[in-house]
Amino acid sequence: MTGVVIDPVLIDRLRGDLSAARFGDEALTALWGTDAAAALRRGQRVPALRALRAADPLSVLAQFLMLGVAVPRHELAAALPSLGVDGAIALGLAEAEAHLVVPLLELRQHSFVDSHGVGAWWIVSDLGETATGGPLREDHVLGVGGASSTLSALMIPLPVDTALDLGTGCGIQALHASRHARRVVATDISERALDLARLNAALNGVTNIEFRLGSLFEPVAGERFDHIVSNPPFVITPRLGDVPVYEYRDGGMVGDELVEAVIRGAAGHLTVGGVAQLLGNWEYRGNTSAFERITGWLDAPPEAEPLDAWIIEREVQDAALYAETWIRDGGTTPGRKFDDLLDVWLDDFATRDVRSVGFGYVTLRRPASAPTLHRLERLSGPLGHNPTGLGAHLADCLAAHDWQSTLTSDDFGRARLIVAGDVTEERHYWPGAVDPTVMTLRQGGGFGRSVPLGTALAAFVGACDGDLSVAAIVAALADLLDADERALRAELDPRIRDLAATGFLAP
Incomplete structure (x- = not known):
């Protein structure tokens, strides 16, 4: 495969041609329609190809850059008038084959909205199995996938x-980090991935990212960062038999050791107050909960700084389903080869008595003094509506936790709380009943949490309009419910604090 070349002049020409052709999500969806766009997200390109009948620049670039279709040389030359066919070949985007030009890389627009506003980047990656028609290469560099998003x-x-992007791949997390960090270091064990990440940064005019080759934290030994992000190669792939090992997803360690290594290594590379965020898989072995094992990973050795930790498990798959999912991800379809690979995966899981595998989000923070946050929870329901992402919600929750952790019981009692704007309450009644049988507090944003309510907690939340203190509301409820005030306060306090920590209530 032709190497990727970082030529600023050619990259500027490519950028200009893409802009002139309006090569992006909005124009492409208008070109082939919403149904074809949805099919592409499912990995099916035929509906989009059927919609492309003209040889205008946008249609030619869509076929060539997104759908992996070879196009006539004269058509690509017209679609890339500034870069030209020779320029595309020089950058490593294509190769010539008789009168056709064959794509070697995929280029798509990644559109997003974050707390800094609306944005879009052109992202170059390796051709997927839809274009190649077969299993992926082991050094495949993935574009923006579901985990990346x-x-x-x-x-x-x-x-x-x-900021540090550990295992940058095509560079998408480093690009996102560049919007809030003055300087970003992006590392990867793959030189090819780093080349594509450099190309993506240059193509999008992002100049505050430094790229380094190496495994895990080796390229940043002795350095500390305010923010570490990592979508590590966390897939649990057998080290047995003839199993393909894909650099973008397989870390080369046994079981979930790579995720453990990232979690354990973060402490030594965070500044005070610094936060590390990563995705990961973890094994359920025998009858042991994975959370018990993760707690062991969080136990820092004597020479390391202990961390605040917030782990959210989003999904658990049984061992066979997990193996099937990732064998298909590599481009192997059901058949004899698929069955052989599945057998090897299940043999590997059996060596560690793995019954199932969890997936989730990890947030770690280096506190100024002793850790105060140790939250491990399972949230498998739909996420809330977050127009700019969950990051701002996580920041608010961490700030709310810090605020509470400094308050004594009396101090907290003097606090005045209000209900967050995205919170609603549901009540269900038996037909003809006066009192509700079920009351639930629901969060429209954040993690879309739902919290069951008793009579006292529901009345408390209903009174949180900022006028009365926590202690005053509890006192009034104790009088109304003919309850002991001290006992009611002891019952409600942990529930109220949790509602504040998870974004239902705010000071």
Whole structure:
């Protein structure tokens, strides 16, 4: 495969041609329609190809850059008038084959909205299996996938001096981090991934990212960062038999050791107050909960700084389903080869008595003194509506936790709280009943949490309009419910604090 070349002049010409052709999500959806766009997201390109009958620049670029179709040389030359066919070949985007030009890379627009506003980048990556028609190469560099989008949405957007993108791949997380960090360091074990990430940064005019080759934290030994983000190669792939190992997803370690290594290594590379965010898989072995094992990973050795930790598990798959999912992800379809690979995966899981595998989000923070946050929870329901991502919500929750952790019981009692604007309450009644049988507090944003309510807590939340203190509301409720005030306060306090920590209530 032709190497990627970082030529500023050619990259500027490519950028100009893409802009002139309006090569982006909005124009392409208008070109082939919403149904074809939805099919592309499912990995099906035929509806889009059927819609492209003309040889206008946008249609030619869509076929060539997005759908992986070879096009006549004269058509590509017209679609890239500034770069030209020779320029595309020189950059490593294409190769000539008789009168056709064959794509070697994929280029798509990644559109997003974050706390800094609306944005879009052109992202170059390797051709997917839809274009190649077969299994992926082991050194495949993935574009913006579901996990990438998940992590970028989770990224806390607070301004920082330095950020680290550990295992940058095509560079998408480093690009997102560049919007709130003065300087970003992006690392990867793959030189090819770094080349594509450099190309993407240059193509989008982002200049505050430094790229380094190496595994895990080796390229940043002795350095600390205000923000670490990582979509590591966390897939649990067997080290047995003839199993393909894809650099973009397989970390080369046994089981979930790579995620453990990132979690354990973060402490030594965070500044005080610095935050690390990553995605990960973890194994459920025997009858042991994965959270018990993760707690062990969080136990820092004596020489390391202990961290605040917030782990959210989003999904658990049984071992067979997990293996099937990732065998298909590599481009192997059901058949004899698929069955052989599945057998090897299940043999590998059996060596560690793995029954299932969890997936989730990890947020770690280096506190100024002793850790105060240790929250491990399972949230498998739909996420709330977050127009600019979950990162701002996470930042608000961390700030709310810090605020509470400094308050004594009396101090908290003097606080005045209000209900967040996205919170609603549901009540369900038996037909003809006066009192509700079920009351639930729901969060429209954030993680879309739902909290069951008793009579006292529902009345408390209903009174949180900022006029009365926590203690005053509880006192009034105790009188109304003919309850002991001290006992009611002891019952409600942890529930109220949790509602504040998770974004239902705010000071």
